[in-house]
Structure formats: C-alpha cells, structure tokens
Amino acid sequence: MNGYSADLKQVCGCSWAATGSTADEVVSKTKAHAKEMHNMMEVPAEIVQKLQAAIRPTM
Ligand SMILES: [Zn+2]
Known part of the structure; x- marks a missing residue:
C-alpha cells in the first residue's frame, strides 16, 4: 500500500x-x-515544521 507516515x-x-x-x-x-x-487547540508552527520534515513515503 502506498502512502505516507510520520x-x-x-x-x-x-x-x-x-x-x-x-x-x-x-x-x-x-x-x-x-x-x-x-x-493543543492550535498546532504551533514549530511542530508543523517538524512534522513536515518527519513525513516519509511508505512502500
Ligand atoms: Zn504526541
């Protein structure tokens, strides 16, 4: 299954x-x-940035 994970x-x-x-x-x-x-009602920009960096495609 193709997709993404963090x-x-x-x-x-x-x-x-x-x-x-x-x-x-x-x-x-x-x-x-x-x-x-x-x-966290609003996700801090710092967390969003770390999240973007942690997202990987899964094979
Ligand atoms: Zn957590």
Missing part, C-alpha cells in the same frame, strides 16, 4: 506513527492527535 517521536515525543494515503492526511491526523493528547 514518526511522531521526532515531532512531539510520542511513540506513535501517523499514517495516511496522502501527506495531508498525515498532517490532519497529527493535528487531531495533538489536540486530543496534548491539548
């Missing part, structure tokens, strides 16, 4: 990987995670 250990320190069929899906799942797990 290891959140590099983003917010959680041992969880966000996955999705598009990079946008990974971003939105990570934002939902940040909201639920870290009470």
